[in-house]
Amino acid sequence: MKLFHRAAGLLREEGVSQFFRKSHCFAVKRILYIPLLIFRWTLGLLPRKTGLWVLGDGYRGRSRRGENAKYLFLQLGQRDCTEQLVWVSKDKSEVELLRNNGYTSYHARSIHGTYALIRAEKIFCTNGMDFAWWLTGGAEIIQLWHANTLKKMGWDGVKHRSDTPYQKSYKKRVIYDWDKLVTTSINPPADIIRRSFGIPEANTIVTGYPRTDIFYKNIDHLGMSVDCDLIGYLEGIPADETVFMYAPTWRRSYQDSDRNLLSETELNLQKVNMHLKKNNSYLIVKLHPMSSISNQDEYDRLLFAEPGSDPYPVLKEVDCLITDYSSLYIDYLLLDCPIIFFPYDLPEYTEQEGLYYTYESVTPGFIANDSTELLRHMNRISHGEDPHRTERKVIRKLFHDQTNGKSADRVYDRLT
Numbered sequence: 571m572k573l574f575h576r577a578a579g580l581l582r583e584e585g586v587s588q589f590f591r592k593s594h595c596f597a598v599k600r601i602l603y604i605p606l607l608i609f610r611w612t613l614g615l616l617p618r619k620t621g622l623w624v625l626g627d628g629y630r631g632r633s634r635r636g637e638n639a640k641y642l643f644l645q646l647g648q649r650d651c652t653e654q655l656v657w658v659s660k661d662k663s664e665v666e667l668l669r670n671n672g673y674t675s676y677h678a679r680s681i682h683g684t685y686a687l688i689r690a691e692k693i694f695c696t697n698g699m700d701f702a703w704w705l706t707g708g709a710e711i712i713q714l715w716h717a718n719t720l721k722k723m724g725w726d727g728v729k730h731r732s733d734t735p736y737q738k739s740y741k742k743r744v745i746y747d748w749d750k751l752v753t754t755s756i757n758p759p760a761d762i763i764r765r766s767f768g769i770p771e772a773n774t775i776v777t778g779y780p781r782t783d784i785f786y787k788n789i790d791h792l793g794m795s796v797d798c799d800l801i802g803y804l805e806g807i808p809a810d811e812t813v814f815m816y817a818p819t820w821r822r823s824y825q826d827s828d829r830n831l832l833s834e835t836e837l838n839l840q841k842v843n844m845h846l847k848k849n850n851s852y853l854i855v856k857l858h859p860m861s862s863i864s865n866q867d868e869y870d871r872l873l874f875a876e877p878g879s880d881p882y883p884v885l886k887e888v889d890c891l892i893t894d895y896s897s898l899y900i901d902y903l904l905l906d907c908p909i910i911f912f913p914y915d916l917p918e919y920t921e922q923e924g925l926y927y928t929y930e931s932v933t934p935g936f937i938a939n940d941s942t943e944l945l946r947h948m949n950r951i952s953h954g955e956d957p958h959r960t961e962r963k964v965i966r967k968l969f970h971d972q973t974n975g976k977s978a979d980r981v982y983d984r985l986t
Contacts, residue, residue: 600736606704607743613688613707619654624690624709626658626678626700637696638714638752640880641780644789645978647673653986656686658701664794671792678702692985703744712985713748714780715763717897718969720932721819722924724766752981754778755971762926775984778970778977782901784882786975797879800854804873804887807852812952814846815854816892817881818912823922832863835914837941839869845945846871849952854888856881890951892944895919899933903966904973908956909935910947932968934961 625643643657657668657675668675676683678701687693687705697716699706722728724746733741751769754760756776764774783789807813824830832839846853847870855863856875866874875884881898885891890908893899899909911933913919920929930937935958936951938944966973972980 603736603740610704610707613705616688616708618691618708619689620691621653622656622686622690623653623692623694624656624658624686624701625694627696637716637880638780639694639696640791640794641783641789641882642694642714642978642981643673644791644794645780645783646982648790649979649982651982651986656690658683658686660700667792667794698745703747710749711747712750712752712775712981714752714981718754718760718763718900719897720895720925720927720929722766722926723763725768726766726924726926728923749773750775750985752777752779755969757968757971759927759932759968760970775981776971777980777984778972779901780978780981781882782904783975783977785886785904791880791883795878795880796883797876800873800875800879801883801887804854804884807887810850812849812851812889813854813887814851814890814892814910814948814951815856815881815884815888816912817856817896817898818893819895819919821915821919823918831857835912835941837944839863839872842945843869843871845948849949851948851952853892854884856884890948892948895923895925900969903934903962904970906959906962906966908951908958909933909962910944910951911935911937912944913937914940932965934958934965 625639627637627639643655646653647655655674657665657673658678659665659675660678662677665675665677676686678684678687683701684705687701687709690706690709692712693699693706693709694712694714696714746767748767748769750773751764751767752775753763754776761774764771784791804813818831821829821834824834831837842853845851852871852873854873854875857863857877863874866872875881882901885898885902885905888902888907890910891899891902892910892912894911894913899911902909911929913929916929916939919925936947938947
């Protein structure tokens with residue numbers, strides 16, 4: 571019955587052509603599941619090439635944020651290592667960009683990309699894979715993951731509450747089929763990720779995330795998924811002006827509805843812009859790719875980051891992060907800068923998604939429950955108030971065992 575309602579909704583919302591295209595993919599995916607499992611197992615019987623490491627992000631060719639696979643690949647490519655490093659992606663422009671800068675990169679569906687996946691000793695990914703999972707049989711898969719989190723995830727997440735037996739099997743044997751998991755700490759707040767995916771402690775690599783290395787040193791990111799225009803603008807802002815960044819979490823409840831960030835937060839952007847100008851401040855708005863704000867050119871103190879762009883080079887220029895449940899703040903703790911938390915829908919979000927912790931226990935900063943409180947706290951930050959230094963230090967120690975910008979080196983050393 572649930573499947574019938576989903577099909578009817580798809581037909582109603584996206585039309586006949588999209589309905590048949592997605593229905594075909596849905597059917598083929600299930601029909602081929604067992605044969606591909608057998609093929610992957612058979613592939614595992616063949617020898618793999620020692621020292622061949624394949625890396626890729628998990629957004630299947632779409633715009634992506636700054637992910638650990640990218641920063642690991644770029645940093646290892648600059649050090650003297652004997653391994654052969656190959657980047658595989660479905661994004662043609664990305665493949666070309668890396669090749670033009672001296673890196674080895676192949677399209678995931680090319681002959682060379684397929685061959686690299688079949689022969690690789692180790693395969694690194696961030697969250698999902700940008701390549702065919704059934705080509706990975708026999709390789710060691712290292713999941714670099716993409717976030718510490720407040721929201722329940724993995725087998726604890728809301729997406730699994732109504733899984734069919736097929737969906738559970740697919741996630742166990744495909745989506746969550748990793749040999750090793752990279753994390754940031756052995757403490758329960760960070761280690762909860764390992765437990766949520768059922769990864770044994772012996773298969774957990776506690777190194778920190780390679781993407782946070784950019785907080786401590788310059789890394790040539792090649793402009794790869796980076797909003798270079800925004801970074802250039804930020805570099806020209808006087809040092810005595812305060813730069814805020816608002817990075818809210820996407821709400822699945824807003825999808826296919828009239829609800830949006832502005833209506834739910836009651837943020838008046840004209841008022842916010844005037845407030846920023848009065849306090850010699852700027853606000854970067856880093857929305858989820860599925861969110862949008864119209865008439866962006868009307869606000870001279872609001873800077874809108876490209877949807878899906880890498881936030882990590884930008885975070886280095888930010889004086890205060892504003893967020894709600896985003897895992898971005900946990901990485902931002904490494905910069906030891908003020909944070910404002912804006913959980914305007916905390917009861918609803920907690921009920922729908924579930925949180926691992928009591929919100930106030932792991933959020934070391936001002937907490938604003940509405941837009942009026944948010945502006946008041948921003949005013950305090952602009953005038954130099956920072957009463958949460960001690961709390962940030964405590965929470966940082968819970969989530970990060972290492973704070974020296976050498977996470978990529980540690981990943982490499984643990985695997986060689």
